[in-house]
Amino acid sequence: MKTNKMTKPNPDLAIQAQGLTKSYGKIQALEGIDLEVKYGEIFGFLGPNGAGKTTTIRCLLDMIRPDGGIAYLLGINPQENPVKVQTMTGYLPGEMQFYDNLTAEGQLRFFSDMRNGRSDWSYVCNLADQLDLDLKQPIKNLSKGNKQKIGVIQALMHKPDLLLLDEPTSGLDPLMQQKVLVLLREFNRQGTTIFFSSHVMSEVENVAQRVAIIRAGKIIEIAETESLTHRTLNRFIVRFKQKIDISQISRLEGVSILSQNGSDQIKFQTTGDIQKVIQTLGTLPVQDLETEHPSLEEIFLTYYQ
Protein backbone atom coordinates (compact mmCIF):
# COMPACT_ATOMS: atom_id res chain seq x y z
CA MET A 1 0.00 0.00 0.00
CA LYS A 2 1.23 3.43 -0.85
CA THR A 3 -0.78 5.68 1.48
CA ASN A 4 -1.50 4.88 5.07
CA LYS A 5 -2.75 8.14 6.58
CA MET A 6 -5.07 6.37 9.01
CA THR A 7 -2.86 4.63 11.52
CA LYS A 8 -5.41 3.61 14.15
CA PRO A 9 -8.87 2.16 13.74
CA ASN A 10 -11.85 4.09 15.08
CA PRO A 11 -13.48 1.94 17.81
CA ASP A 12 -16.96 3.11 16.77
CA LEU A 13 -16.66 1.81 13.24
CA ALA A 14 -17.18 -1.73 12.03
CA ILE A 15 -15.77 -0.90 8.60
CA GLN A 16 -13.31 1.86 7.99
CA ALA A 17 -11.62 2.36 4.65
CA GLN A 18 -9.54 5.28 3.53
CA GLY A 19 -8.19 5.95 0.07
CA LEU A 20 -8.55 2.41 -1.26
CA THR A 21 -7.23 2.21 -4.77
CA LYS A 22 -6.98 -0.79 -7.03
CA SER A 23 -6.13 -1.15 -10.67
CA TYR A 24 -6.11 -4.10 -13.04
CA GLY A 25 -3.47 -3.19 -15.57
CA LYS A 26 -4.59 0.08 -17.08
CA ILE A 27 -8.11 -0.21 -15.69
CA GLN A 28 -8.54 1.78 -12.49
CA ALA A 29 -11.16 -0.23 -10.55
CA LEU A 30 -11.09 1.82 -7.34
CA GLU A 31 -10.01 5.44 -7.18
CA GLY A 32 -9.70 6.24 -3.51
CA ILE A 33 -12.64 4.68 -1.68
CA ASP A 34 -13.44 6.19 1.73
CA LEU A 35 -16.04 4.32 3.78
CA GLU A 36 -17.20 4.40 7.36
CA VAL A 37 -19.80 1.91 8.58
CA LYS A 38 -20.90 2.11 12.18
CA TYR A 39 -21.38 -0.89 14.45
CA GLY A 40 -24.93 -2.21 14.25
CA GLU A 41 -25.69 -0.50 10.98
CA ILE A 42 -27.19 -1.87 7.78
CA PHE A 43 -25.27 -0.19 5.04
CA GLY A 44 -26.21 -0.42 1.39
CA PHE A 45 -23.61 -0.17 -1.32
CA LEU A 46 -25.17 0.85 -4.60
CA GLY A 47 -23.72 0.97 -8.04
CA PRO A 48 -24.14 -0.37 -11.54
CA ASN A 49 -22.20 -3.34 -12.87
CA GLY A 50 -18.47 -2.65 -13.00
CA ALA A 51 -18.64 0.32 -10.64
CA GLY A 52 -16.29 -1.32 -8.10
CA LYS A 53 -18.69 -2.82 -5.52
CA THR A 54 -17.25 -6.34 -5.64
CA THR A 55 -13.66 -5.06 -5.83
CA THR A 56 -14.25 -2.97 -2.69
CA ILE A 57 -15.68 -5.93 -0.76
CA ARG A 58 -12.86 -8.22 -1.91
CA CYS A 59 -10.27 -5.64 -0.86
CA LEU A 60 -11.92 -5.42 2.57
CA LEU A 61 -11.66 -9.21 2.94
CA ASP A 62 -8.05 -9.49 1.69
CA MET A 63 -9.02 -11.49 -1.40
CA ILE A 64 -7.30 -8.85 -3.44
CA ARG A 65 -4.67 -6.42 -2.26
CA PRO A 66 -5.34 -2.71 -2.79
CA ASP A 67 -2.62 -0.68 -4.48
CA GLY A 68 -3.12 2.08 -1.95
CA GLY A 69 -5.14 3.05 1.10
CA ILE A 70 -5.97 1.19 4.25
CA ALA A 71 -8.96 -0.61 5.72
CA TYR A 72 -10.05 -1.90 9.08
CA LEU A 73 -12.82 -4.38 9.71
CA LEU A 74 -13.99 -4.63 13.31
CA GLY A 75 -10.85 -2.71 14.25
CA ILE A 76 -8.53 -5.18 12.53
CA ASN A 77 -6.44 -4.63 9.42
CA PRO A 78 -7.47 -7.55 7.17
CA GLN A 79 -4.04 -7.65 5.53
CA GLU A 80 -2.31 -8.04 8.88
CA ASN A 81 -4.72 -10.51 10.43
CA PRO A 82 -7.07 -11.92 7.80
CA VAL A 83 -7.94 -15.03 9.79
CA LYS A 84 -9.22 -13.00 12.76
CA VAL A 85 -11.31 -10.84 10.42
CA GLN A 86 -12.67 -13.90 8.62
CA THR A 87 -13.55 -15.56 11.94
CA MET A 88 -15.83 -12.65 12.84
CA THR A 89 -17.30 -11.97 9.42
CA GLY A 90 -19.65 -13.73 7.08
CA TYR A 91 -19.17 -13.25 3.35
CA LEU A 92 -21.49 -13.90 0.47
CA PRO A 93 -19.84 -13.49 -2.93
CA GLY A 94 -21.73 -12.20 -5.92
CA GLU A 95 -20.81 -15.25 -7.97
CA MET A 96 -20.70 -18.61 -6.24
CA GLN A 97 -19.63 -22.04 -7.34
CA PHE A 98 -19.75 -25.14 -5.18
CA TYR A 99 -18.49 -28.70 -5.42
CA ASP A 100 -21.02 -30.40 -7.68
CA ASN A 101 -20.28 -33.83 -6.24
CA LEU A 102 -21.47 -32.77 -2.76
CA THR A 103 -24.97 -32.37 -1.40
CA ALA A 104 -26.09 -29.06 0.07
CA GLU A 105 -25.45 -30.58 3.50
CA GLY A 106 -21.98 -31.78 2.49
CA GLN A 107 -21.09 -28.34 1.18
CA LEU A 108 -22.33 -26.61 4.33
CA ARG A 109 -20.50 -29.13 6.55
CA PHE A 110 -17.37 -28.32 4.55
CA PHE A 111 -17.83 -24.61 5.27
CA SER A 112 -18.55 -25.39 8.92
CA ASP A 113 -15.36 -27.46 9.12
CA MET A 114 -13.43 -24.61 7.53
CA ARG A 115 -14.65 -22.55 10.50
CA ASN A 116 -13.25 -25.22 12.83
CA GLY A 117 -16.75 -26.63 13.30
CA ARG A 118 -17.86 -23.50 15.14
CA SER A 119 -21.31 -23.53 13.56
CA ASP A 120 -24.23 -24.97 15.47
CA TRP A 121 -25.62 -27.59 13.07
CA SER A 122 -29.16 -27.38 14.43
CA TYR A 123 -29.02 -23.68 13.64
CA VAL A 124 -27.89 -24.46 10.09
CA CYS A 125 -30.89 -26.79 9.72
CA ASN A 126 -33.10 -24.04 11.10
CA LEU A 127 -31.82 -21.57 8.51
CA ALA A 128 -32.32 -24.17 5.77
CA ASP A 129 -35.92 -24.65 6.93
CA GLN A 130 -36.56 -20.93 6.90
CA LEU A 131 -35.24 -20.69 3.35
CA ASP A 132 -36.94 -23.90 2.16
CA LEU A 133 -33.67 -25.55 1.22
CA ASP A 134 -33.51 -29.33 1.03
CA LEU A 135 -30.07 -30.16 2.44
CA LYS A 136 -30.09 -33.67 0.96
CA GLN A 137 -30.19 -32.42 -2.63
CA PRO A 138 -26.97 -32.80 -4.66
CA ILE A 139 -25.52 -29.43 -5.62
CA LYS A 140 -25.57 -30.38 -9.30
CA ASN A 141 -29.37 -30.63 -9.15
CA LEU A 142 -29.88 -27.26 -7.49
CA SER A 143 -31.13 -24.13 -9.25
CA LYS A 144 -29.24 -20.84 -9.07
CA GLY A 145 -31.67 -19.64 -6.41
CA ASN A 146 -31.12 -22.70 -4.22
CA LYS A 147 -27.35 -22.33 -4.59
CA GLN A 148 -27.78 -18.73 -3.47
CA LYS A 149 -29.57 -20.04 -0.36
CA ILE A 150 -26.51 -22.18 0.45
CA GLY A 151 -24.41 -19.03 0.09
CA VAL A 152 -26.69 -17.11 2.43
CA ILE A 153 -26.67 -19.92 5.02
CA GLN A 154 -22.87 -20.27 4.98
CA ALA A 155 -22.57 -16.53 5.55
CA LEU A 156 -24.94 -16.61 8.52
CA MET A 157 -24.27 -20.04 10.05
CA HIS A 158 -21.65 -18.90 12.57
CA LYS A 159 -23.63 -15.80 13.67
CA PRO A 160 -20.96 -13.31 12.60
CA ASP A 161 -20.44 -9.82 13.97
CA LEU A 162 -20.15 -8.40 10.49
CA LEU A 163 -21.77 -9.50 7.24
CA LEU A 164 -20.36 -8.54 3.85
CA LEU A 165 -22.87 -9.51 1.23
CA ASP A 166 -22.42 -9.01 -2.49
CA GLU A 167 -25.89 -8.89 -3.98
CA PRO A 168 -27.48 -11.23 -1.41
CA THR A 169 -30.85 -11.67 -3.09
CA SER A 170 -29.49 -12.30 -6.57
CA GLY A 171 -31.25 -15.23 -8.22
CA LEU A 172 -33.93 -15.56 -5.53
CA ASP A 173 -37.64 -15.32 -6.22
CA PRO A 174 -39.45 -12.29 -4.71
CA LEU A 175 -40.85 -14.30 -1.79
CA MET A 176 -37.42 -15.68 -0.94
CA GLN A 177 -35.87 -12.24 -1.34
CA GLN A 178 -38.23 -11.03 1.36
CA LYS A 179 -37.32 -13.97 3.61
CA VAL A 180 -33.61 -13.20 3.24
CA LEU A 181 -34.19 -9.52 3.98
CA VAL A 182 -36.21 -10.48 7.07
CA LEU A 183 -33.33 -12.71 8.18
CA LEU A 184 -30.87 -9.88 7.69
CA ARG A 185 -33.02 -7.51 9.73
CA GLU A 186 -33.23 -10.17 12.46
CA PHE A 187 -29.44 -10.50 12.50
CA ASN A 188 -29.12 -6.74 12.63
CA ARG A 189 -31.49 -6.60 15.61
CA GLN A 190 -29.16 -8.99 17.38
CA GLY A 191 -26.24 -6.65 16.76
CA THR A 192 -24.73 -7.77 13.46
CA THR A 193 -23.42 -5.01 11.24
CA ILE A 194 -24.43 -5.58 7.63
CA PHE A 195 -22.72 -4.19 4.56
CA PHE A 196 -24.33 -5.24 1.36
CA SER A 197 -23.98 -4.31 -2.27
CA SER A 198 -26.88 -4.27 -4.63
CA HIS A 199 -28.27 -2.74 -7.71
CA VAL A 200 -31.80 -3.55 -6.59
CA MET A 201 -32.82 -0.16 -5.22
CA SER A 202 -36.02 -1.28 -3.54
CA GLU A 203 -34.22 -3.72 -1.23
CA VAL A 204 -31.63 -1.11 -0.27
CA GLU A 205 -34.42 1.35 0.37
CA ASN A 206 -36.29 -1.20 2.51
CA VAL A 207 -33.38 -2.47 4.55
CA ALA A 208 -30.42 -0.11 4.61
CA GLN A 209 -30.12 2.71 7.11
CA ARG A 210 -27.37 4.38 5.13
CA VAL A 211 -26.26 4.02 1.59
CA ALA A 212 -23.18 4.76 -0.46
CA ILE A 213 -23.32 5.17 -4.20
CA ILE A 214 -20.28 4.18 -6.18
CA ARG A 215 -19.59 5.08 -9.77
CA ALA A 216 -16.49 4.25 -11.80
CA GLY A 217 -14.51 3.36 -8.70
CA LYS A 218 -15.43 6.52 -6.75
CA ILE A 219 -17.92 7.03 -3.95
CA ILE A 220 -20.14 9.82 -5.18
CA GLU A 221 -22.65 9.95 -2.33
CA ILE A 222 -23.00 8.65 1.20
CA ALA A 223 -26.19 9.46 3.03
CA GLU A 224 -28.95 8.11 5.20
CA THR A 225 -31.35 6.30 2.93
CA GLU A 226 -34.34 8.31 4.09
CA SER A 227 -32.66 11.67 3.70
CA LEU A 228 -31.40 10.67 0.29
CA THR A 229 -34.88 9.89 -0.96
CA HIS A 230 -36.26 13.13 0.46
CA ARG A 231 -33.37 15.45 -0.09
CA THR A 232 -31.95 14.96 -3.46
CA LEU A 233 -34.78 14.73 -5.90
CA ASN A 234 -38.17 16.40 -5.69
CA ARG A 235 -40.90 16.14 -8.21
CA PHE A 236 -43.80 18.57 -8.70
CA ILE A 237 -47.03 18.54 -10.69
CA VAL A 238 -48.41 22.07 -10.89
CA ARG A 239 -51.62 23.32 -12.46
CA PHE A 240 -51.95 27.03 -12.98
CA LYS A 241 -55.05 29.19 -13.12
CA GLN A 242 -53.91 30.62 -16.45
CA LYS A 243 -51.23 30.12 -19.03
CA ILE A 244 -47.78 31.05 -17.81
CA ASP A 245 -44.27 31.40 -19.16
CA ILE A 246 -42.76 28.02 -18.25
CA SER A 247 -39.22 29.28 -18.74
CA GLN A 248 -39.53 30.98 -15.35
CA ILE A 249 -39.39 27.49 -13.84
CA SER A 250 -37.24 25.64 -16.37
CA ARG A 251 -34.40 28.15 -16.03
CA LEU A 252 -34.04 27.45 -12.30
CA GLU A 253 -30.88 25.54 -11.40
CA GLY A 254 -31.41 21.76 -11.26
CA VAL A 255 -34.91 21.84 -12.71
CA SER A 256 -35.88 19.61 -15.59
CA ILE A 257 -39.32 19.61 -17.15
CA LEU A 258 -40.72 16.10 -17.36
CA SER A 259 -44.00 16.80 -19.15
CA GLN A 260 -46.12 19.73 -20.15
CA ASN A 261 -49.85 19.93 -20.83
CA GLY A 262 -50.37 23.20 -22.62
CA SER A 263 -49.02 26.18 -20.74
CA ASP A 264 -51.10 25.70 -17.61
CA GLN A 265 -49.88 22.32 -16.31
CA ILE A 266 -46.35 21.03 -15.95
CA LYS A 267 -44.55 18.19 -14.28
CA PHE A 268 -40.97 18.85 -13.34
CA GLN A 269 -38.28 17.63 -10.99
CA THR A 270 -35.47 19.41 -9.27
CA THR A 271 -32.17 18.26 -7.86
CA GLY A 272 -31.39 21.82 -6.79
CA ASP A 273 -32.54 24.15 -4.03
CA ILE A 274 -36.25 23.51 -3.36
CA GLN A 275 -36.55 26.93 -1.67
CA LYS A 276 -36.01 28.75 -4.96
CA VAL A 277 -38.64 26.61 -6.65
CA ILE A 278 -41.20 27.43 -3.95
CA GLN A 279 -40.35 31.12 -4.13
CA THR A 280 -40.80 31.12 -7.90
CA LEU A 281 -44.10 29.20 -7.68
CA GLY A 282 -45.25 31.77 -5.11
CA THR A 283 -45.08 34.48 -7.76
CA LEU A 284 -47.22 32.44 -10.17
CA PRO A 285 -50.98 31.78 -10.20
CA VAL A 286 -50.89 28.24 -8.86
CA GLN A 287 -54.23 26.41 -8.78
CA ASP A 288 -53.06 23.01 -7.59
CA LEU A 289 -49.74 21.54 -6.48
CA GLU A 290 -48.73 17.91 -6.00
CA THR A 291 -45.37 16.63 -4.86
CA GLU A 292 -43.92 13.16 -5.35
CA HIS A 293 -41.18 11.40 -3.43
CA PRO A 294 -39.24 9.52 -6.03
CA SER A 295 -37.92 6.07 -5.21
CA LEU A 296 -34.28 5.50 -4.45
CA GLU A 297 -34.06 3.88 -7.84
CA GLU A 298 -35.04 7.10 -9.55
CA ILE A 299 -32.58 9.04 -7.40
CA PHE A 300 -29.92 6.52 -8.17
CA LEU A 301 -30.51 6.96 -11.88
CA THR A 302 -30.01 10.72 -11.60
CA TYR A 303 -26.42 10.04 -10.59
CA TYR A 304 -25.88 8.26 -13.85
CA GLN A 305 -27.62 10.66 -16.20
Place this chain on the structure above:
Amino acid sequence: MKGLLTTLRYTFMNLRGQILGWGLGVGLYGIMIVQMFETMAAQQGQLQKMIANYPKEFLAFFGGDANSIMTPSGYLHMYAFSMLPIIISIFSILVGSGMIVSDEERGRLDLIIAHPVGRSAFFFGRFLGVVAAILTMLLIGWIGFSLLLGKSSLGVNVGQMLVPFISLFVQILFYVAITLLLSVLLPSRTLAAVVGGVIVVSSYMISSLAFMDDILMTISKIMPYHYFQTVLEVNDLNLTWLFSLLGISILMVILAWLRFLRRDIRLSGEGSWKLRFSINPKRA
Protein backbone atom coordinates in the same frame (compact mmCIF):
# COMPACT_ATOMS: atom_id res chain seq x y z
CA MET B 1 -3.35 -25.82 12.48
CA LYS B 2 -6.94 -27.06 12.52
CA GLY B 3 -7.58 -25.25 9.26
CA LEU B 4 -4.58 -26.96 7.71
CA LEU B 5 -5.76 -30.39 8.85
CA THR B 6 -9.30 -29.75 7.63
CA THR B 7 -7.98 -28.68 4.24
CA LEU B 8 -5.68 -31.71 4.13
CA ARG B 9 -8.55 -34.05 4.96
CA TYR B 10 -10.85 -32.60 2.32
CA THR B 11 -8.09 -32.55 -0.30
CA PHE B 12 -7.32 -36.20 0.35
CA MET B 13 -11.01 -37.14 0.29
CA ASN B 14 -11.53 -35.27 -2.98
CA LEU B 15 -8.67 -37.24 -4.51
CA ARG B 16 -9.88 -40.64 -3.30
CA GLY B 17 -11.19 -41.64 -6.71
CA GLN B 18 -7.88 -40.81 -8.36
CA ILE B 19 -5.92 -42.52 -5.58
CA LEU B 20 -7.88 -45.72 -6.08
CA GLY B 21 -7.85 -45.52 -9.86
CA TRP B 22 -4.15 -44.84 -10.23
CA GLY B 23 -3.13 -46.99 -7.25
CA LEU B 24 -5.07 -50.02 -8.45
CA GLY B 25 -3.84 -49.44 -11.98
CA VAL B 26 -0.20 -49.44 -10.86
CA GLY B 27 -0.85 -52.35 -8.49
CA LEU B 28 -2.47 -54.53 -11.15
CA TYR B 29 0.33 -53.67 -13.55
CA GLY B 30 2.80 -54.78 -10.84
CA ILE B 31 0.99 -58.11 -10.38
CA MET B 32 1.12 -58.67 -14.11
CA ILE B 33 4.80 -57.70 -14.42
CA VAL B 34 5.93 -59.94 -11.55
CA GLN B 35 3.83 -62.83 -12.88
CA MET B 36 5.21 -62.31 -16.39
CA PHE B 37 8.80 -62.77 -15.20
CA GLU B 38 8.32 -66.55 -15.05
CA THR B 39 7.34 -66.64 -18.73
CA MET B 40 10.21 -64.36 -19.67
CA ALA B 41 12.68 -66.42 -17.66
CA ALA B 42 11.51 -69.60 -19.43
CA GLN B 43 12.28 -68.00 -22.78
CA GLN B 44 15.36 -66.13 -21.68
CA GLY B 45 17.61 -67.24 -24.53
CA GLN B 46 15.18 -66.40 -27.30
CA LEU B 47 14.29 -63.13 -25.64
CA GLN B 48 17.89 -61.99 -25.33
CA LYS B 49 18.50 -62.89 -28.98
CA MET B 50 15.46 -60.89 -30.01
CA ILE B 51 16.40 -57.92 -27.86
CA ALA B 52 19.93 -57.91 -29.24
CA ASN B 53 18.42 -57.33 -32.68
CA TYR B 54 16.42 -54.30 -31.58
CA PRO B 55 17.83 -50.87 -32.46
CA LYS B 56 19.57 -49.46 -29.40
CA GLU B 57 17.47 -46.26 -29.69
CA PHE B 58 14.34 -48.39 -29.33
CA LEU B 59 15.72 -50.20 -26.30
CA ALA B 60 16.86 -46.93 -24.80
CA PHE B 61 13.26 -45.77 -24.70
CA PHE B 62 12.46 -48.66 -22.42
CA GLY B 63 15.63 -48.29 -20.42
CA GLY B 64 16.96 -51.76 -21.15
CA ASP B 65 19.64 -53.74 -22.86
CA ALA B 66 20.14 -57.41 -23.72
CA ASN B 67 22.46 -58.05 -20.80
CA SER B 68 20.44 -56.53 -17.98
CA ILE B 69 17.01 -57.67 -19.10
CA MET B 70 16.96 -60.80 -16.99
CA THR B 71 18.43 -59.26 -13.82
CA PRO B 72 15.71 -58.32 -11.31
CA SER B 73 16.43 -54.59 -11.42
CA GLY B 74 16.98 -54.63 -15.22
CA TYR B 75 13.73 -56.48 -15.77
CA LEU B 76 11.73 -54.26 -13.42
CA HIS B 77 13.28 -51.13 -14.91
CA MET B 78 12.60 -52.08 -18.50
CA TYR B 79 9.07 -53.39 -18.08
CA ALA B 80 7.78 -51.21 -15.27
CA PHE B 81 9.76 -48.46 -13.65
CA SER B 82 11.19 -46.80 -16.75
CA MET B 83 7.68 -45.84 -17.79
CA LEU B 84 5.90 -45.41 -14.44
CA PRO B 85 7.22 -41.86 -13.80
CA ILE B 86 5.93 -40.82 -17.20
CA ILE B 87 2.57 -42.56 -16.83
CA ILE B 88 1.99 -41.25 -13.31
CA SER B 89 3.18 -37.79 -14.39
CA ILE B 90 -0.30 -37.37 -15.95
CA PHE B 91 -1.68 -37.59 -12.42
CA SER B 92 1.10 -35.32 -11.13
CA ILE B 93 0.48 -32.65 -13.75
CA LEU B 94 -3.30 -32.66 -13.24
CA VAL B 95 -3.05 -32.58 -9.46
CA GLY B 96 -0.15 -30.10 -9.29
CA SER B 97 -1.57 -27.60 -11.76
CA GLY B 98 -5.03 -27.85 -10.23
CA MET B 99 -4.08 -27.84 -6.56
CA ILE B 100 -4.85 -24.15 -6.11
CA VAL B 101 -5.83 -22.84 -9.51
CA SER B 102 -8.57 -25.35 -10.33
CA ASP B 103 -10.83 -23.98 -7.58
CA GLU B 104 -9.80 -20.46 -8.48
CA GLU B 105 -10.69 -20.81 -12.16
CA ARG B 106 -14.00 -22.43 -11.25
CA GLY B 107 -14.84 -19.57 -8.88
CA ARG B 108 -14.76 -21.62 -5.67
CA LEU B 109 -11.56 -20.32 -4.09
CA ASP B 110 -12.99 -16.87 -3.38
CA LEU B 111 -15.51 -18.27 -0.92
CA ILE B 112 -13.22 -20.95 0.52
CA ILE B 113 -10.47 -18.47 1.31
CA ALA B 114 -13.02 -16.17 2.97
CA HIS B 115 -13.20 -18.74 5.76
CA PRO B 116 -10.79 -18.40 8.68
CA VAL B 117 -8.12 -20.78 7.46
CA GLY B 118 -5.40 -18.46 6.26
CA ARG B 119 -3.66 -18.69 2.94
CA SER B 120 -0.60 -20.52 4.30
CA ALA B 121 -2.64 -23.16 6.13
CA PHE B 122 -4.83 -23.57 3.09
CA PHE B 123 -1.85 -23.91 0.75
CA PHE B 124 0.04 -26.42 2.87
CA GLY B 125 -3.16 -28.29 3.75
CA ARG B 126 -3.75 -28.75 0.05
CA PHE B 127 -0.13 -29.67 -0.62
CA LEU B 128 0.10 -32.19 2.21
CA GLY B 129 -3.23 -33.65 1.08
CA VAL B 130 -1.72 -34.19 -2.36
CA VAL B 131 1.44 -35.70 -0.82
CA ALA B 132 -0.72 -38.05 1.26
CA ALA B 133 -2.64 -38.99 -1.89
CA ILE B 134 0.59 -39.76 -3.78
CA LEU B 135 1.91 -41.86 -0.90
CA THR B 136 -1.35 -43.81 -0.66
CA MET B 137 -1.43 -44.37 -4.38
CA LEU B 138 2.17 -45.60 -4.35
CA LEU B 139 1.41 -47.79 -1.33
CA ILE B 140 -1.38 -49.50 -3.26
CA GLY B 141 0.97 -49.84 -6.22
CA TRP B 142 3.76 -51.26 -4.06
CA ILE B 143 1.33 -53.79 -2.55
CA GLY B 144 0.45 -54.87 -6.10
CA PHE B 145 4.10 -55.25 -7.04
CA SER B 146 4.82 -57.15 -3.81
CA LEU B 147 1.79 -59.43 -3.75
CA LEU B 148 3.25 -62.27 -5.84
CA LEU B 149 6.92 -61.78 -5.00
CA GLY B 150 6.90 -64.78 -2.65
CA LYS B 151 5.87 -67.09 -5.48
CA SER B 152 8.14 -65.49 -8.07
CA SER B 153 11.67 -66.45 -9.06
CA LEU B 154 12.47 -62.75 -9.47
CA GLY B 155 14.41 -62.92 -6.22
CA VAL B 156 13.22 -59.59 -4.87
CA ASN B 157 11.69 -59.17 -1.42
CA VAL B 158 9.03 -56.64 -0.45
CA GLY B 159 11.60 -54.40 1.22
CA GLN B 160 13.72 -54.27 -1.92
CA MET B 161 10.61 -53.58 -3.99
CA LEU B 162 10.03 -50.47 -1.87
CA VAL B 163 13.32 -48.84 -2.96
CA PRO B 164 12.36 -47.90 -6.57
CA PHE B 165 9.10 -46.52 -5.18
CA ILE B 166 11.14 -44.03 -3.13
CA SER B 167 12.73 -42.66 -6.28
CA LEU B 168 9.35 -42.78 -8.03
CA PHE B 169 7.79 -40.75 -5.21
CA VAL B 170 10.45 -38.05 -5.59
CA GLN B 171 9.89 -37.95 -9.36
CA ILE B 172 6.13 -37.54 -8.91
CA LEU B 173 6.65 -34.89 -6.25
CA PHE B 174 8.94 -32.97 -8.60
CA TYR B 175 6.30 -32.88 -11.33
CA VAL B 176 3.61 -31.85 -8.83
CA ALA B 177 5.86 -29.07 -7.53
CA ILE B 178 6.83 -27.71 -10.93
CA THR B 179 3.26 -27.65 -12.24
CA LEU B 180 2.07 -26.10 -8.98
CA LEU B 181 4.64 -23.34 -9.35
CA LEU B 182 3.79 -22.87 -13.02
CA SER B 183 0.08 -22.69 -12.19
CA VAL B 184 0.54 -19.71 -9.88
CA LEU B 185 2.92 -17.97 -12.29
CA LEU B 186 1.31 -18.57 -15.67
CA PRO B 187 -2.01 -17.12 -16.82
CA SER B 188 -3.99 -20.36 -16.65
CA ARG B 189 -4.02 -23.90 -15.35
CA THR B 190 -4.16 -25.25 -18.88
CA LEU B 191 -0.96 -23.45 -19.84
CA ALA B 192 0.75 -24.72 -16.67
CA ALA B 193 -0.32 -28.29 -17.49
CA VAL B 194 0.86 -27.99 -21.09
CA VAL B 195 4.28 -26.65 -20.04
CA GLY B 196 4.47 -29.38 -17.39
CA GLY B 197 3.66 -32.00 -20.02
CA VAL B 198 6.35 -30.68 -22.34
CA ILE B 199 8.88 -30.87 -19.48
CA VAL B 200 7.89 -34.47 -18.67
CA VAL B 201 7.99 -35.72 -22.26
CA SER B 202 11.19 -33.89 -23.20
CA SER B 203 12.80 -35.04 -19.96
CA TYR B 204 11.98 -38.66 -20.78
CA MET B 205 13.07 -38.47 -24.40
CA ILE B 206 16.29 -36.54 -23.83
CA SER B 207 17.29 -38.67 -20.84
CA SER B 208 16.53 -41.90 -22.72
CA LEU B 209 18.50 -40.90 -25.82
CA ALA B 210 21.29 -39.12 -23.94
CA PHE B 211 23.74 -41.99 -24.45
CA MET B 212 23.75 -41.27 -28.18
CA ASP B 213 25.05 -37.75 -28.07
CA ASP B 214 27.25 -35.66 -25.76
CA ILE B 215 25.05 -32.59 -26.10
CA LEU B 216 21.96 -34.61 -25.23
CA MET B 217 23.86 -36.07 -22.29
CA THR B 218 24.69 -32.57 -21.03
CA ILE B 219 21.11 -31.40 -21.47
CA SER B 220 19.76 -34.53 -19.80
CA LYS B 221 21.55 -33.57 -16.61
CA ILE B 222 19.09 -30.73 -16.07
CA MET B 223 16.16 -33.08 -16.67
CA PRO B 224 14.42 -34.67 -13.69
CA TYR B 225 14.05 -38.06 -15.34
CA HIS B 226 17.82 -38.34 -15.58
CA TYR B 227 17.83 -38.75 -11.80
CA PHE B 228 15.24 -41.51 -11.61
CA GLN B 229 16.74 -44.68 -10.14
CA THR B 230 15.47 -48.23 -10.40
CA VAL B 231 17.64 -49.88 -7.80
CA LEU B 232 16.59 -52.53 -5.31
CA GLU B 233 18.93 -51.73 -2.42
CA VAL B 234 18.87 -48.58 -0.32
CA ASN B 235 22.68 -48.60 -0.40
CA ASP B 236 22.57 -48.39 -4.19
CA LEU B 237 20.42 -45.28 -4.14
CA ASN B 238 22.27 -42.14 -5.12
CA LEU B 239 21.17 -40.06 -2.15
CA THR B 240 22.69 -36.87 -3.58
CA TRP B 241 20.44 -37.22 -6.62
CA LEU B 242 17.46 -38.14 -4.49
CA PHE B 243 17.78 -35.31 -2.00
CA SER B 244 18.74 -32.76 -4.66
CA LEU B 245 15.54 -33.52 -6.57
CA LEU B 246 13.59 -33.46 -3.32
CA GLY B 247 15.21 -30.16 -2.33
CA ILE B 248 14.43 -28.55 -5.69
CA SER B 249 10.82 -29.77 -5.36
CA ILE B 250 10.51 -28.25 -1.89
CA LEU B 251 12.04 -25.01 -3.14
CA MET B 252 9.48 -24.84 -5.96
CA VAL B 253 6.66 -25.47 -3.48
CA ILE B 254 7.96 -22.67 -1.26
CA LEU B 255 8.15 -20.29 -4.24
CA ALA B 256 4.59 -21.22 -5.20
CA TRP B 257 3.47 -20.60 -1.61
CA LEU B 258 5.15 -17.17 -1.52
CA ARG B 259 3.51 -16.27 -4.80
CA PHE B 260 0.11 -17.47 -3.54
CA LEU B 261 0.48 -15.36 -0.39
CA ARG B 262 1.00 -12.21 -2.41
CA ARG B 263 -1.33 -12.59 -5.35
CA ASP B 264 -4.95 -11.58 -5.77
CA ILE B 265 -7.54 -14.33 -5.80
CA ARG B 266 -9.31 -14.46 -9.13
CA LEU B 267 -13.04 -14.76 -9.60
CA SER B 268 -14.59 -17.13 -12.09
CA GLY B 269 -15.21 -15.38 -15.36
CA GLU B 270 -12.37 -12.92 -14.83
CA GLY B 271 -10.34 -14.88 -17.34
CA SER B 272 -6.68 -15.36 -16.93
CA TRP B 273 -3.93 -13.12 -15.73
CA LYS B 274 -1.92 -11.42 -18.40
CA LEU B 275 1.69 -12.48 -18.58
CA ARG B 276 3.67 -9.58 -17.17
CA PHE B 277 6.18 -9.81 -19.97
CA SER B 278 3.63 -10.21 -22.75
CA ILE B 279 3.72 -7.58 -25.48
CA ASN B 280 0.49 -6.01 -26.60
CA PRO B 281 1.25 -4.25 -29.88
CA LYS B 282 -1.84 -2.04 -29.59
CA ARG B 283 -0.61 -0.62 -26.31
CA ALA B 284 3.04 -0.46 -27.20
